[in-house]
Amino acid sequence: MATLQTSALPLLSIGGLVPDLMLLVVVSWSILRGSRAALSLALGGGLLLDLLSGGPFGAATVALVASSLVTGLEQLNLFRDSLWLPLLAGILATLLYNGSYLMMLTLFGRTVAVGPTVQQVILPLTALNVAVMYPVYWGMRWLHRRLLAVG
Amino acid sequence: MFCRAYGRFVHTPDAPRDSSLARNRSLALVVVLVAAVLTGMALGPTGYLRPLEDGFFTLFAPLQYSVRWVSGRVAAAVETVRQFRTLQARVEELEATVDRLMIENVELREAEIERAELREQLEFKRANPTYDLIAAEVIGHDPSSLLHYVIIDRGADDGLAAGMPVVTSRGLVGRISAVYGQASRVMLLTDPGSSVNAQIQRTRATGVVQGQAPRDLVMRFVEQSEQVEVGDIVLTSGLGGNFPKRLVIGQVTSVQRNDVQMFQEIRVRSAVQFDRIETVLVVKGFSPIDYLP
Numbered sequence: 001m002a003t004l005q006t007s008a009l010p011l012l013s014i015g016g017l018v019p020d021l022m023l024l025v026v027v028s029w030s031i032l033r034g035s036r037a038a039l040s041l042a043l044g045g046g047l048l049l050d051l052l053s054g055g056p057f058g059a060a061t062v063a064l065v066a067s068s069l070v071t072g073l074e075q076l077n078l079f080r081d082s083l084w085l086p087l088l089a090g091i092l093a094t095l096l097y098n099g100s101y102l103m104m105l106t107l108f109g110r111t112v113a114v115g116p117t118v119q120q121v122i123l124p125l126t127a128l129n130v131a132v133m134y135p136v137y138w139g140m141r142w143l144h145r146r147l148l149a150v151g
Numbered sequence: 152m153f154c155r156a157y158g159r160f161v162h163t164p165d166a167p168r169d170s171s172l173a174r175n176r177s178l179a180l181v182v183v184l185v186a187a188v189l190t191g192m193a194l195g196p197t198g199y200l201r202p203l204e205d206g207f208f209t210l211f212a213p214l215q216y217s218v219r220w221v222s223g224r225v226a227a228a229v230e231t232v233r234q235f236r237t238l239q240a241r242v243e244e245l246e247a248t249v250d251r252l253m254i255e256n257v258e259l260r261e262a263e264i265e266r267a268e269l270r271e272q273l274e275f276k277r278a279n280p281t282y283d284l285i286a287a288e289v290i291g292h293d294p295s296s297l298l299h300y301v302i303i304d305r306g307a308d309d310g311l312a313a314g315m316p317v318v319t320s321r322g323l324v325g326r327i328s329a330v331y332g333q334a335s336r337v338m339l340l341t342d343p344g345s346s347v348n349a350q351i352q353r354t355r356a357t358g359v360v361q362g363q364a365p366r367d368l369v370m371r372f373v374e375q376s377e378q379v380e381v382g383d384i385v386l387t388s389g390l391g392g393n394f395p396k397r398l399v400i401g402q403v404t405s406v407q408r409n410d411v412q413m414f415q416e417i418r419v420r421s422a423v424q425f426d427r428i429e430t431v432l433v434v435k436g437f438s439p440i441d442y443l444p
Binding site: 002018112113116117121 | 290291292293294295296297298300302328329336338342343344361363364365366425426
């Protein structure tokens with residue numbers, strides 16, 4: 001997943017933006033199985049992203065864990081078959097993840113222009129993530145049901 | 152009815168009258184036909200048979216035409232079915248040829264693009280003979296859209312070190328921020344944490360080019376008194392010792408002057424397409440002064 005996001009997806013970038021595939025997978029798993037089940041995925045995935053990223057080590061992990069904890073709330077699980085859930089989860093997860101990441105960058109002393117970053121990067125990225133969230137969520141839901149049937 | 156028909160051919164003592172009548176009829180028919188043939192043979196050469204022939208063909212020609220027309224269509228359909236399989240095989244063969252040629256075309260185009268890139272790099276190297284350059288391929292990008300880094304396939308094993316500038320034939324790309332055994336991470340110019348001491352080629356006005364979201368370059372700390380125009384070339388100044396002098400950064404696209412501000416804000420566009428870079432050159436022979444990643 002991390003390799004796909006760093007080596008393959010950039011070739012299909014739109015306006016220089018690449019969907020946060022690892023985030024979408026973790027969030028989908030969190031919705032379907034709860035935040036505890038998704039925690040190890042968030043930690044492992046975050047670790048890989050931090051190793052591949054030029055940002056402060058741990059920033060991606062913290063942001064990913066925070067997103068999975070919030071989206072894994074029991075109240076959201078009730079609507080896991082709703083068509084609106086991927087849309088809402090995509091928006092919430094993207095804003096949480098990138099907002100946390102931005103905060104971590106600032107805490108570690110990186111110079112970031114918050115206004116232009118939110119307006120010209122995070123908001124368009126939210127739309128892109130929502131579009132990709134649907135196939136990712138349906139794929140993960142299929143996997144979840146298969147595992148339930150086998151287990 | 153079967154008995155009557157059967158009776159015509161079988162003599163039974165119980166029906167002598169029927170059998171003789173049938174025989175007489177048959178004999179009469181034979182005689183008439185033979186006479187007709189003999190008459191035809193006699194009259195044929197003289198031309199007296201012509202009206203009969205005309206009348207015959209008047210009646211039979213349309214029938215012949217119709218039968219011929221239907222037969223022609225049936226024969227054409229049979230021929231089409233027979234040719235169909237041959238044509239199908241030919242179409243499959245041609246489709247396979249087209250697929251093969253398309254793949255070859257794509258490979259040739261890729262080879263041409265690679266050749267053009269390598270030629271540009273070679274020309275850059277020839278134009279800058281003092282630089283010790285090593286080519287590298289971009290193998291990954293930063294997973295976060297908030298940061299602008301790439302990973303290249305050269306590292307410490309190839310003699311690279313942190314702080315070394317990275318360029319392409321089109322201009323400055325960034326610098327190496329971290330080195331591993333066989334890979335390195337490069338901070339691009341457009342990263343918010345990037346800053347390069349620069350100067351306007353025409354006026355020699357100095358400033359600092361910094362990365363700004365989403366993927367812009369902004370030259371700051373240029374005094375209001377400096378005359379900067381759209382189209383001016385921006386180069387590295389070499390000040391601070393972080394980059395070699397006179398590496399092309401880009402071209403001025405807009406100038407913002409404000410009387411209440413101390414400095415102008417200048418937007419710069421690089422000729423490098425940062426999200427499409429495939430190969431880069433690392434300036435190996437340059438050691439930055441006090442580089443802190």
